[in-house]
Amino acid sequence: MDSTTAADTAAASTTTANTATAGTGAGATTPGPEPVLDGTRTPLQQALIYVFVLVPMVAFVAAIPVAWTWGAVHWHDLGMMAGFYVVGCLGITVGYHRYFTHKSFKARPWLRVALAISGSLAIQGSVVNWVAHHRRHHAFSDREGDPHSPWLFGTSPVAVARGFVHAHFGWLFDRRETNHRRFVPDLLADRTIMRVDRNFGWLVLLSLALPAVIGALVTQSWVGAATGFFWAGLVRMGALHHVTWSINSVCHMIGRQPFTSRDRSRNFWPLAVLSMGESWHNLHHADPTCARHGVLRGQVDISARTIWLFERFGWAHDVRWPTPARLAKLRS
Ligand SMILES: [Zn+2]
Numbered sequence: 001m002d003s004t005t006a007a008d009t010a011a012a013s014t015t016t017a018n019t020a021t022a023g024t025g026a027g028a029t030t031p032g033p034e035p036v037l038d039g040t041r042t043p044l045q046q047a048l049i050y051v052f053v054l055v056p057m058v059a060f061v062a063a064i065p066v067a068w069t070w071g072a073v074h075w076h077d078l079g080m081m082a083g084f085y086v087v088g089c090l091g092i093t094v095g096y097h098r099y100f101t102h103k104s105f106k107a108r109p110w111l112r113v114a115l116a117i118s119g120s121l122a123i124q125g126s127v128v129n130w131v132a133h134h135r136r137h138h139a140f141s142d143r144e145g146d147p148h149s150p151w152l153f154g155t156s157p158v159a160v161a162r163g164f165v166h167a168h169f170g171w172l173f174d175r176r177e178t179n180h181r182r183f184v185p186d187l188l189a190d191r192t193i194m195r196v197d198r199n200f201g202w203l204v205l206l207s208l209a210l211p212a213v214i215g216a217l218v219t220q221s222w223v224g225a226a227t228g229f230f231w232a233g234l235v236r237m238g239a240l241h242h243v244t245w246s247i248n249s250v251c252h253m254i255g256r257q258p259f260t261s262r263d264r265s266r267n268f269w270p271l272a273v274l275s276m277g278e279s280w281h282n283l284h285h286a287d288p289t290c291a292r293h294g295v296l297r298g299q300v301d302i303s304a305r306t307i308w309l310f311e312r313f314g315w316a317h318d319v320r321w322p323t324p325a326r327l328a329k330l331r332s
């Protein structure tokens, strides 16, 4: 228990967890830790969240009927969809998550920028916002203060169903903002990364426009632009959203818990490939700064393999690889 707590605290390295203040939110009059929450979104920001959550979700659901009914899909659309998926997914898993949130390795300056940009292309929020939410998740995992635990409403069937929806995407509509000064002071002090953060809107535009432009150039037609936008823009974004969201919902509800963690995180093997190793979520909560999440025999972890390649090329160093002794300590 102690080692888990220490690991989680180290993971959310800048939160230095005064967990007792979870959910209080109010500004303190005496010196103390920053509050967990800080202000609310503007109506425009809230409207954009609805658009960027719901439109790709509808496209994702409509993808099969569109392909089936109109045959409006080409091989180059699927190729682009896979390419943009991989870049955005690794940007989230290796960049936003293992590098910026948990500092699992150190990276060359250009690689840091490339990871922040490729994470932005996944359209899951700017790097500062994403990291702030995720550090808060680790600081309060499955307790009050966790932004997206499925276990906040109880354990009756109705409460569990409600918890699933909340953890999967319902939490995104909470207008209250996570306090950046408390959770990401390191990023706020990083001028290069803040520049990427400020340009998030342009990167979203690029992420959606590029598939349309490539589709138009390949087919020399407006139809090619439209199908490129639909498949490699919207459907790709919707698919990656659901995979990432499943780490917050499914991986705190279903699967095995071979390691000791203070929350209800689980390893869910069916999502290992699509999530690029993130669904080995029980190990991740047991040892948040570890660069490899799939640590047991046969557990595919494409993100860890990518970090390994970065290390081989000399682009990453001081990687926090798991050791047998440490894993033995973490076993339940
Ligand atoms: Zn989690």
Ligand SMILES: [Zn+2]
Residues within 6 Å of the ligand: 097, 101, 102, 134, 138, 284, 288
């Ligand atoms: Zn994490």
